[in-house]
Amino acid sequence: MIKIFKVDEQYSDMRIDRFIKKTINDMPQGLIEKNLRNGKIKLNNKKIKSSQRVKINDKLIFFNFNFKENRKKKLNQYKPAKKIIKSNEKQIIENNENFVVINKDSGISVQGGTRSNKNLIDIFRNSRIFENTKPYSVHRLDKDTSGIFLLAKNRKTAQLLTSLFRLRRVHKTYLAICHGSVSKQKGILKDILIRYDNNKKITEKAETFFKVIDKNSFCSLVEMKPITGRKHQLRKQLLLLGHPIMGDSKYNLENQNNINKKDHLMLHSYEIKFMINKKKYTFNAPLPVYFEKYLKIKRLRF
16 A cells, blocks of 8 residues: 655655654654665655655655554644734735745744744745745744745745755855954854764764954854855854854853843844846845844944
């Protein structure tokens, strides 16, 4: 018996094991790993690893499985209140027939997960902006990072934008307020970042162009343009440099035990540039009020 599951846009870029647990069956991790190795679970009819990320319209194939699907999980979507929908609609920078550009608030996830139910996809799924279509996620932005975020309005644009991100033809600029005075004025951060995938150690090369906009003995305002796109790349690289981002409760120095999780992460996706059909697009996201206030308090100029 063969069962085929098609990947919806809201689960694009999700790990294969998480996709299975969230949408199909909450089976043990070990069982998923075993059946992936044996080829009883395939993606687009190919053997894959649990760390593989699914894409829109991918087909996950199960061979000779007998289980009940997670019907309840499929129906358990976040239902935002009208007040929340309107509040996020006010954050729209650009709205055209193909995509929407949003100035995302800090503290809101792009997609729903086990740790966070409130998310942009479900909010805009219920918005008048997507009345005759649905939102397609084409890239990632950390929950606690504010700023520029794109949502496609149709599958064709979603595939195009996803390709542009993958080919590094989308150029993003971030602003970060970090601890201490960064000695070098500008340069390229080149690091080997380490992450773990089911206890497996994975190393990845990461590169980011940086420029110090202003600084004092206490902190620095840094402009960052990632060249590669690793998870938590900017936060990890500034920590390795010895200047972690203000308000970062995860990537900080050992002597920074007084970080309050309620503090804002001082990382903002400020600008994005890309080209579609020879037309250039540039969008800027105004700084959050708390970010501007912090700049004034620390006497940093932008």
